[in-house]
Amino acid sequence: MEEIIVTSFYQFSDISEVREEMQKRLAGLEEIRGLIHLTPEGINGMASGTAEKLDELRAVLADYPHFDEIDYKDSVCPEHPFPRWKVELKDQTIFYKEGYVPNGRNHSHISPEKWHELLTGEEPVTVLDTRNYYETRVGKFRQAIDPDIKVFTEFSDYLDSCDLPKDQTTLIYCTGGIRCEKAILEMEEKGFEKVYQLEGGILRYLEKFPNQEFDGECFVFDSRVAVDQELAPSQKYWLCPHCGEPGDLKMDCARCGEEALICKSCAEEKPVCSKNCAYHYKLQKK
Ligand SMILES: [Zn+2]
Ligand SMILES: [Zn+2]
Known part of the structure; x- marks a missing residue:
């Protein structure tokens, strides 16, 4: 099977004039997954696909002089870490207090x-x-x-x-x-x-x-939760089914006995494998 590359990128640049056209072109790309935000401040995105498919994405972006300094950070993954492909128009590249929009390139x-x-x-x-x-x-x-x-x-x-x-x-x-x-x-x-x-x-x-x-x-x-020192998908962390935060605790579910992959802070109250088991476990304890 061909390796999947995961790339993340951003560039601050006023793209208000072109972002709707960009959205159409990008959304039309096939066999790519991930999420791109097109905003008046610039672009922020993550995408996964084969090297060839990601080249198609980079080629679209290269058509716009706004992205002359876009910097792609790549890592590899055995499968797509994103569930779908979405290209959205948003107000901010990364949500923060209003009024802080970088305009100079390479600011310190x-x-x-x-x-x-x-x-x-x-x-x-x-x-x-x-x-x-x-x-x-x-x-x-x-x-x-x-x-x-x-x-x-x-x-x-x-x-x-x-x-x-x-x-x-x-x-x-x-x-x-x-x-x-x-x-x-x-x-x-x-x-x-x-x-x-x-x-x-x-x-x-x-x-x-x-x-x-x-x-x-x-x-x-994304679904990798974390990458290790070699930028490979984490073998250590998963998302806790109870709180949604990264966890690294393995135990037997106190209700069904299956393996429970949860986080340390939920372990005491919910030593169970799923939301469903948590519900029944709570009833049991009453
Ligand atoms: Zn938790
Ligand atoms: Zn269970």
């Missing part, structure tokens, strides 16, 4: 090589994760500060309440880079003097430096 990006050098160097740096708590729990840079947020929009409140040194070099990162493109704008506005963002995010770092400064696995928003 640093390469994975430079990032690695800074993390292992002598100069004191603050490393800040811009992702959500269920993502950082699966893996993060060893020395990173975890703001423990539920959704990206809370990052803004975190900036107001945190007491990070604003005059020290601050390095921010996320999965593929798009969240940092917005976060950096607000951080600079709030007085952080030297902020840099990891170009291509964790995905690009792991491509160059597996098993180095990043610990654990990288959460991804």
